[in-house]
Amino acid sequence: DIQMTQSPSSLPASVGDRVTITCRASQRISTYLNWYQQKPGKAPKLLIYAASSLQSGVPSRFSGSGSGTDFTLTISSLQLEDFATYYCQHSSSTLYTFGQGTKLEIK
């Protein structure tokens, strides 16, 4: 089974910072990689699908890149509402797999 590993697990940052979260797959997965944001007590929200496509309604400060095994989620200029936990997710023909999450915290 494919494993998804995110880094870092937690990331202290400040408003206005540019931040990058990494997700690595244990096997090549082309661009079958999606990113979600989750705030406490809320359901996850889809940000990026197919590695780099911005979901409708998501601010353009969010971007995704990568293919194969290495992927990144970048927030170009952090806003207060962006402090949350972020998950990557891969789907194959047989199963779905989430990363362990990256908690973006206020420095």
Add this chain to the structure above:
Amino acid sequence: QITLKESGPTLMKPTQTLTLTCSFSGFSLTTSGVGVGWIRQPPGKALEWLALIYWDDDKRYNPSLKNRLTITKDTSKNQVVLTMTNADPVDTGTYYCAHRGSYYGDLDFWGQGTLVTVSS
């Protein structure tokens, strides 16, 4: 507008069978390509995918839980049901259902989640 809502027990005892219902609107599970999945999240922990059912009744399960899970659909009621046998306290958490958005397996619409506690 796509919406999903989970329903089920809030408290159950170990060894009981958990039955969760996802009621949805705004799409049909008879439309080619459509899928509905279940995901759970123990308190303070990461998301864990459980199962997914496609429009053609194809089903996929998390291998680590496959022996305990059954996912079914009722297209006339716009519902997807997940059953999990032999509940254990480690199954405590929030259970979500979600709509599969595209061929890339993204989950673009989620229910609000329902908290299930397993305790004796």
